[in-house]
Amino acid sequence: MNIFREEINMSVVSMKTNDDKRVELEICVGAEEFGKALDASFKKNSRRMQIPGFRRGKAPRKMIEKMYGEGVFFEDAVNATYPAAYEAAIEEKGIEPVDRADIEVKDVSKDGYTFVATVTVKPEVTLEGYKGIEVEKKVYAVSDADVDAELNRELQKNARIIPVEDRAAQNDDTATIDFEGFVDGVAFDGGKGTDYPLVLGSNTFIPGFEDQVVGHNIGDEFDVNVKFPEDYHAEELKGKDATFKCKLKALKMKELPALDDEFAKDVSEFDTLEELKADIRKKAQERKDDQSQTEVEDKLMEEVANKMVADIPECMYENRINDLIREFEYRLRSQGLNLADYLKYTGSNMEAFRATYRPQAEAQVKTRLALEKIVELENIVATQEELDEEFAKIAKNYGMDVEKVKGMLPEKEIASGIAMNKALDLVRDTAVVKEVAETAEEPAAEEGKKKTTRKPRAKKVKEEASAEESAE
Secondary structure: OOHHHOOOOOEEEEEEEOOOOOEEEEEEEOHHHHHHHHHHHHHHHHHHOOOOOOOOOOOOHHHHHHHHOHHHHHHHHHHHHHHHHHHHHHHHHOOOEOOOOEEEEEEEEOOEEEEEEEEOEOOOEEEOOOOOOEEEEEEOOOOHHHHHHHHHHHHHHOOEEEEEOOOOOOOOOEEEEEEEEEEOOEEEEEEEEEEEEEEOOOOOOOOOOHHHOOOOOOOOEEEEEEEOOOOOOOHHHOOOEEEEEEEEEEEEEEEOOOOOHHHHHHHOOOOOHHHHHHHHHHHHHHHHHHHHHHHHHHHHHHHHHHHEEEOOOHHHHHHHHHHHHHHHHHHHHHOOOOHHHHHHHOOOOHHHHHHHHHHHHHHHHHHHHHHHHHHHHHOOOOOHHHHHHHHHHHHHHHOOOHHHHHHHOOHHHHHHHHHHHHHHHHHHHHOEEEEEEOOOOOOHHHHHHHHOOOOOOOOOOOOOHHHHHHHO
């Protein structure tokens, strides 16, 4: 690590706020600090410089500067020193950047240099009325239908797949088919598949396709007539009528186990079906209670954000969108996909994709600013015990040594997160919460959809996607 990134003496010549509300700092690095950086640059780079009469790396510095110019080491020395000088300057002036600074270096000589750093800073925030907020809390109850749905999922997971030979295809069957698509009597690229396993009723293929496979028997050859959607991702097929020549080669179906005590023993630690149902109900109620609490906190934060007054820089929203997209790309890579392919298969583009994250980014930026202001107003701090507990939890989650985690994560950031959580606790604990029962018109599942901002999900893309892509 370069020592000049650790600590540096500098002076702030001037600081002003421009018309665009960005702060401009003029910073000077003097002869002593710059001289150390020049010496380090000489030692690092002299081995690469050939001077007549001297072995490589043995030429005196003055000879190198005479041959290559006095400023031969200036750029490297500036790059080694300005980051630490900038960090020291913003700490001295007590400003909080929210974006990367624009750096302009000027007046460089052996006696030092000055540079101008122009940066967007955290906005001033005014906040009142964050205590005693009135909010409704929806109380959800677990229904018999919820329990039955969970039991059905367990049945499906434990189903056997068996061949079908004595009847026609039905929804939920897996039909193995050959198909080839034609538009105006001409086969189109990507419209052919062989031995393709299609779950009927899954809506995997374009509307109407699977319905026309239902009712056919193994060995049947038949036509499927469909119309490509107007928003189909392949431009040349949008809105076109198509005929797929198909052959049904095999059928398979799921055979579900009996729903009885033996099933309960096989899939759980319980001896009876009633015990399993009771456990399912208990865990479902815990999830619904968590959902209810999350919704209350979301409402409270929305109310707090609405009470906040701040001129929030656009870059804060854009940077948060960038963070969310990076998180999404990481999840895609874990599925063997990349963002470019995802946009292609969903018929989207980057501009539209970024727009889907805008509401979520705005809410998160406003929430963070509001919580940080509450931390400031209430003088909330993280105790050493809380810091130690948080580091221990992180270390356990990642299977790492605590000291290694402490070396990787800045304590200041961990402390900030703890303090903001305590600010959220304060808002929640002082709120006036009125509980209301879930109504039949607003089932819990639908309520969850209304209140939760969800991230886009990636389609599962098969390796042999060309045939599937056209029929989908």
